[in-house]
Amino acid sequence: MRKLTLLASVAVSLLLAGCAKEQKETLSVIPVPLSADLQKGAFQLNDQTKLWIDAPQEDKTRLADYIAGSPFQLDAALEEVVDNVVILQQVDRLPDITSSEGYVLEVTPKQVKIRAASGAGLFYGVQTFLQIVNEKKELPVGTVTDEPRFAYRGMMLDVSRHFFDVNFVKKQIDAFAYYKLNRLHLHLTDAAGWRIEIDKYPRLTEFAAWREFPTWKEWWNNGRQYSEEGSENAYGGYYTKEDIRELVAYAESRYITIIPEIEMPAHSEEVLTAYPELSCTHEPYKQADFCVGNEKTFEFLENVLTEVMELFPSEYIHIGGDEAGKASWPSCKLCQARMKKEGLKDVNELQSYLIHRIEVFLNGHNRKLLGWDEILEGGLAPNATVMSWRGTEGGMKAVESGHKAIMTPGEFCYFDSYQDAPDSQPEAIGGYLPLSKVYSFNPVPDTLSAEKVGLVYGVQANLFTEYIPTPEHAEMMIYPRVLALAEVAWSAPSKKNYENFHVRALKAVEELKKSGYNPFELKNEIGNRPGADKPVEHLAVGKKVTYGLDAAYYPGYAAGGDTALVDGVRGGWTYGDKRWQGFIGKKRMDITIDLEKETELHFIGADFMQVCGPEVFMPAEVIISISDDGKDFTELKHIEHKVVKDDKVTFTNFGWEGNAKGRYVRYQATSGEFGGFLFTDEVVIK
Known part of the structure; x- marks a missing residue:
């Protein structure tokens, strides 16, 4: 059983706040719970403390294994007990809780009891339990009632531009689960490398997964060539099918769903060099977009997606759909013939044709299509969900037309941006996204009508890795910003307070470091550019x-x-x-x-x-x-x-x-x- 690295040294202390008549304790938990009613007294964990789980067998096994890998390796009780015990109990419903992922955590001097309507709810109650245990192995007496604001709480990791191995991904899954995220979106394919084994198309991993230079930037600026696997100076890698099965199972054990992304019709230079017959010109190193007029394109995409769906049980399959240049489509005889046959007026509708057709294929396999907001161009597929990255406008357009949307605008959610003064940081793609800006994100505009609010499915942070070549650099860009995203995704807006969160985040950074992560040193944050925090007076103001x-x-x-x-x-x-x-x-x-x-x-x-x-x-x-x-x-x-x-x-x-x-x-x-x-x-x- 792999130990939970994040929890190896967890001992989050209690914050004390003075009240008029008596001292009242408040919890230091990320994300902040919906409510916490704390009383005097504590429950003491010791060597005799037992664990009792009343839940379906699959959840019972997952939860027991997870707790066995935590710092508190509680022995299972042979029969139901009431004293010196941690109880996890799955129930039909909980009063005042609407989400199946919600939970109630009750602590008395005699027992800790977590109740939820699902295994996931019990798991999130366990995360709160683990965060509030102090160094003396005590939990404060009281009741925590909690549930997430959004059903989808995600993080995207780009493993195409720079490949990150299975152990690294598992390590991040541990942390994401600890902060109650429930989706990991893997950006598996892009020009810089194809990262998943596909039996029917071996050239994708024999050739398209390898390049001449170790960093994306060197490769991008030096001809963008691919290499044969095993050749001298070949850089890259890919996940075997066994690797994927291992990752999926590991994520499921922490109630995280992995969503695979297979790019189409653009960002596909690696595919179209390995299999140039799928491009409009049939020439390697010439095209980024699939030829939509070619039936072989759909044969390829459906075959690939079939093997992908065999590995990933996720409800959604992400198909990209962003930044298609469409440069060759107007002059391609096959694309023009397709447009004429289908009555398509422009290349945007040709892209929409591909999206619609792939959606029909996915729906036929009981899956749903997820794509970046460009899939709106030319008409949105009937059952698709939009991931809105170019601001929130695409998400709002999807919601207004009755579709679900996941909000992930670059302004708030792109972790490849600098998080502090650029001259104090490793090179990044640009931008400036400090912790406070992530925390300020409100995924639901005030103008959205009440009946449409429910279509905002959730939020996601994205780490594209063009300028992030190492695991240490990746972790520095993720943490602690993902903690802010987790609180945006989980906590009620009325419970959020940045000053309070900042105190909790500083503690979390120290715990992450103790657990082997490489977070940004929040305590050394420089902040925004000098002069940007207050108005400048001069003669031209208002002229x-x-x-x-x-x-x-x-x-x-x-x-x-x-x-x-x-x-x-x-x-x-x-x-x-x-x-x-x-x-x-x-x-x-x-x-x-x-x-x-x-x-x-x-x-x-x-x-x-x-x-x-x-x-x-x-x-x-x-x-x-x-x-x-x-x-x-x-x-x-x-x-x-x-x-x-x-x-x-x-x-x-x-x-x-x-x-x-x-x-x-x-x-x-x-x-x-x-x-x-x-x-x-x-x-x-x-």
């Missing part, structure tokens, strides 16, 4: 801004619109925080600020950021000018800047200092040879 011809900001990064660059609000570590205004392509930055009267000027400047991965660059040229009439401008400074690509997130102020007078200030910035985005947050004038 009128005019944008020059061919100088409109990009609608997706408008920040505050026409007033964004003079609103006194500085941006943080990421352009995704809605404070940075973006300009792209020929839409150079060119704004004129009316100070309303002639003003003495001593400083004019603006900050820009550079993050080369998503093609955000510094300006190559900046011109700062002033005018008395808004027509004839005098140049104060002309800055030429050599834009150099790097691996960092950097910030630079391009400005002028001196003495001048003027009413109008014009600030122009132009991209360099790399194009991409320009982002600035405020034009400061002093």
Whole structure:
């Protein structure tokens, strides 16, 4: 029996809070329970404490084995007892509990009793039990009544960009279960490597699972070639069918369902190089999208999914569906013939055809289709569930049309973003997602009608691993942010409090470290970019801004619109925080600020950021000018800047200092040879 690494040193202390008349104890549990009514006194665990489980045999075995692997290896009672015993009892229902995963934990000086309507409910009661035992092996007397807010509480692990072995995945399952998550979404296939054994298509693991470079970044920047298994310098790996069975069984023993993802129609370069006849051009290394007009594509996908379903008993099979370029479909004779035959008006409907057809296949095997929100394009398949990552809009569109949605917007749920000041962290894909931001996520918009709320099935965090090559790095990115996601997924909004959670998270980080994990050192958190936490006062705040011809900001990064660059609000570590205004392509930055009267000027400047991965660059040229009439401008400074690509997130102020007078200030910035985005947050004038 594999010991529970997370629980090896668990001894979470009780927080004491003063009351007017008497001292009252509150629990330090993650996620925070629905209610906890604590009294004076304690139950003492000792060598004679017994375990009694009254539940169906499968659950009884799972729970007994799990507790046997915990620090409290209780001996099973031979008959039902009432003193010095931990009782797990499955019941038909519990008062005031609507979820089968809910539980009631009652502690008296004589016994601990956990009641629930399912084995999963008993298991989650056990997690709370394990978290509240103190160093003296005592539990406080009282009653905890608890149930989850959402039925789906998930974490996605990308094992394609960098492969992580079975033991690593098991280790994460231990932690996810401890914090009451119940879904593990495995991103098994993508351009960087195919990670699951398929008997009918051996080239997927003989060739498409291996590449020339150990890191995704090296591979991506050096030709993106694949290698034969066993060849010199081949990097990669895959799960055998026996590995998958082992993982599925291990997850089930902790009441976690593993959901496999097999990408289609895009992100499939590895497949289409191993089997180029499934692409529109039939050429290796040329295509990312399956040829939807080719019947062999559906033969392949159905054969693969058949073998996948034999391994994974999950209700859902994730089919990707995101970021399809569709580049060859308009010129592909087979795709065009398919469109004509099926009466499809565009390539979006052609993608929808594939999604619909795969859904029919999955439904025929008593499974349901799950996909990223692009599966909405061209029409959503009748029984599909949408995983909304491009904001919450896709999820809301699905819900409004009567479909379930899982909320996983990048702004709150993408753990591949920096969680602290970028220069203090290993290289990441960009962005800034601190613990507090994850915790602030509300998956159910206030505007959603009461009858639609139930269609918000749950929430999920995602760890895409392009820039995360090692197990230690992966754990640093997951923990403690997944604890915040767990509380968002489980706890009632009225029970959430970030200051209180932060105290509990600091303790959890120390326990994770003792248990062999590598969490981010929350106690050393730097926080947001200096200046982003309070308004900046300067002469241009609130003044009128005019944008020059061919100088409109990009609608997706408008920040505050026409007033964004003079609103006194500085941006943080990421352009995704809605404070940075973006300009792209020929839409150079060119704004004129009316100070309303002639003003003495001593400083004019603006900050820009550079993050080369998503093609955000510094300006190559900046011109700062002033005018008395808004027509004839005098140049104060002309800055030429050599834009150099790097691996960092950097910030630079391009400005002028001196003495001048003027009413109008014009600030122009132009991209360099790399194009991409320009982002600035405020034009400061002093």
